[in-house]
Amino acid sequence: MVEATDTGREDAGPRHAGVGVIAAEICDWFVREVLPLEAALTQFLQHNWRNRGDIEDLLQEVYMRIFEAAQTQIPERPKAFVFTTARNLLIDRVRREQIIPIEAVADLDALNVAMDAPGPDRNAIARDELRRLQAALDRLPPRCRQAVILRQVDGLSRKQIASRMGIGEETVKEYLAEGVCALADMLYGETANVRRHP
Amino acid sequence: MSDDAREELAVPSAKEAKSCAARWLMERRLAENWSDADQAKLDAWLTESPAHLIAYVRLEAAWSRTDRLVVLRNPISDMAEAAPSRAALPLYIKTAAAIGVVAILGTAAANALLYRNDAVFSTPVGGHETVKFADGTRIELNTNTSLRARMTKESRTIWLDRGEAYFQVKHDSASPFVVIAGNQHVTDLGTKFVMRRDASRLQVALLDGRVRFGMSDGNRQSALLSPGDVAVATSNSISVKKASSQMLSNELSWRHGVLIFKHTTLGEAAREFNRYNRKKLVIADEPTARLKIYGTFRVQDAEQFARVTQDVLGLRLETDADEIVISR
Numbered sequence: 045m046v047e048a049t050d051t052g053r054e055d056a057g058p059r060h061a062g063v064g065v066i067a068a069e070i071c072d073w074f075v076r077e078v079l080p081l082e083a084a085l086t087q088f089l090q091h092n093w094r095n096r097g098d099i100e101d102l103l104q105e106v107y108m109r110i111f112e113a114a115q116t117q118i119p120e121r122p123k124a125f126v127f128t129t130a131r132n133l134l135i136d137r138v139r140r141e142q143i144i145p146i147e148a149v150a151d152l153d154a155l156n157v158a159m160d161a162p163g164p165d166r167n168a169i170a171r172d173e174l175r176r177l178q179a180a181l182d183r184l185p186p187r188c189r190q191a192v193i194l195r196q197v198d199g200l201s202r203k204q205i206a207s208r209m210g211i212g213e214e215t216v217k218e219y220l221a222e223g224v225c226a227l228a229d230m231l232y233g234e235t236a237n238v239r240r241h242p
Numbered sequence: 243m244s245d246d247a248r249e250e251l252a253v254p255s256a257k258e259a260k261s262c263a264a265r266w267l268m269e270r271r272l273a274e275n276w277s278d279a280d281q282a283k284l285d286a287w288l289t290e291s292p293a294h295l296i297a298y299v300r301l302e303a304a305w306s307r308t309d310r311l312v313v314l315r316n317p318i319s320d321m322a323e324a325a326p327s328r329a330a331l332p333l334y335i336k337t338a339a340a341i342g343v344v345a346i347l348g349t350a351a352a353n354a355l356l357y358r359n360d361a362v363f364s365t366p367v368g369g370h371e372t373v374k375f376a377d378g379t380r381i382e383l384n385t386n387t388s389l390r391a392r393m394t395k396e397s398r399t400i401w402l403d404r405g406e407a408y409f410q411v412k413h414d415s416a417s418p419f420v421v422i423a424g425n426q427h428v429t430d431l432g433t434k435f436v437m438r439r440d441a442s443r444l445q446v447a448l449l450d451g452r453v454r455f456g457m458s459d460g461n462r463q464s465a466l467l468s469p470g471d472v473a474v475a476t477s478n479s480i481s482v483k484k485a486s487s488q489m490l491s492n493e494l495s496w497r498h499g500v501l502i503f504k505h506t507t508l509g510e511a512a513r514e515f516n517r518y519n520r521k522k523l524v525i526a527d528e529p530t531a532r533l534k535i536y537g538t539f540r541v542q543d544a545e546q547f548a549r550v551t552q553d554v555l556g557l558r559l560e561t562d563a564d565e566i567v568i569s570r
Binding site: 220 | 253255256257259260261264265267268269271272274292293295296297299300301303304305307308309310311312452466468486488489491492504
């Protein structure tokens with residue numbers, strides 16, 4: 045039954061070498077410390093930038109700057125760092141595009157409000173996580189929601205979802221891709237409505 | 243063209259990056275067989291722009307959060323609906339139960355008697371071997387590991403008697419794949435996972451597919467794991483936590499012969515090195531053992547590691563033939 049034993053490590057890739065390790069470290073840090081700030085960061089950008097259509101790209105650029113800085117050293121105070129980065133980005137944009145006066149960019153007082161706001165209570169988040177997920181799920185377009193439920197709740201394969209929904213496997217992927225984008229925006233980009241209660 | 247303008251061109255719009263990342267993520271998560279070539283393509287896309295990596299990491303984090311929706315599953319409808327499309331299910335339950343009985347009865351010695359023809363594979367301290375089976379299943383043994391395999395047309399059973407192994411299992415609904423470690427068993431539904439057995443605990447980390455992880459002693463405690471889950475079983479309990487894909491790949495760094503420490507205590511780091519080396523690292527006192535270290539080392543480089551603690555943390559080393567004692 046056994047064909048061969050070997051000490052082969054043919055798939056020993058470069059993934060664990062230098063750069064990969066650093067990137068993995070930064071990704072973990074990013075998910076843990078930065079993503080939970082996305083709702084506050086989005087609000088901050090919206091308050092300080094006139095063109096709503098730019099917000100998504102501004103957010104992306106803030107993240108890119110954060111990633112780049114983190115390559116040298118992971119910031120010790122993520123919250124302060126994230127908002128300072130956002131502010132600097134807005135100032136750079138204003139200077140470059142010369143569309144609105146620099147005064148229009150938030151002063152540090154406004155920043156401090158955002159930075160000092162109590163961080164999310166991790167226990168409360170854990171308790172409310174399921175409720176929040178369900179609420180997000182409910183807001184997905186119906187077909188998209190059905191695909192996500194068949195996958196994440198029922199654990200069906202791509203093929204099974206396709207046959208259950210009477211669609212092609214490529215469409216399954218499209219629905220799920222659409223679903224995860226919307227879910228990420230709801231889970232990270234919006235202030236949790238579960239925390240609106242007293 | 244100014245530098246600024248060129249940079250501008252290289253960065254995709256956030257919308258583009260997100261929708262592309264979402265498709266990659268789903269390709270990855272929905273894949274039944276994710277090959278190294280697929281991974282290489284994904285890696286290439288991820289390294290094209292930091293915007294790609296960021297969008298991917300963000301969506302992956304969100305999607306992983308939805309993994310816990312599995313608790314909403316209705317067990318009855320699950321059986322009723324899933325069974326017809328997955329004929330293997332009742333069979334695997336029966337088989338798992340049968341094997342569970344064997345595991346209760348069987349100490350290692352009794353098993354050896356019952357299954358005289360089991361193939362035995364083992365590695366010495368510092369060893370690393372890959373076993374390829376005719377059915378396409380691969381098992382990679384880490385240091386100081388011993389396992390037995392009994393592969394037939396009807397069932398495939400592995401006993402992990404000691405150590406750590408990485409499993410890449412070819413799913414076959416006609417022949418369930420079960421790994422038994424002490425009184426725990428993992429029933430595989432076509433998948434990749436790593437299992438580590440220490441004196442008092444068993445850890446299973448799932449990279450891909452689904453597995454059921456449970457006790458064989460009839461108390462029916464079991465958990466259905468999905469990718470990213472790390473289950474830890476002690477003699478009487480099972481707990482499951484979620485790990486990021488980066489944490490998982492760190493767990494598997496031994497496959498590439500390296501140990502990755504991230505805010506790891508010296509005590510834990512020494513224990514890790516000692517699994518791979520005859521010359522042992524000894525941390526002299528508790529405060530020293532609690533110091534945190536960060537870095538990547540080859541598994542056999544315990545001495546280099548010790549020197550780093552000397553240089554970076556200002557610790558003292560005393561070396562003799564059998565051990566390196568690290569103290570303040």
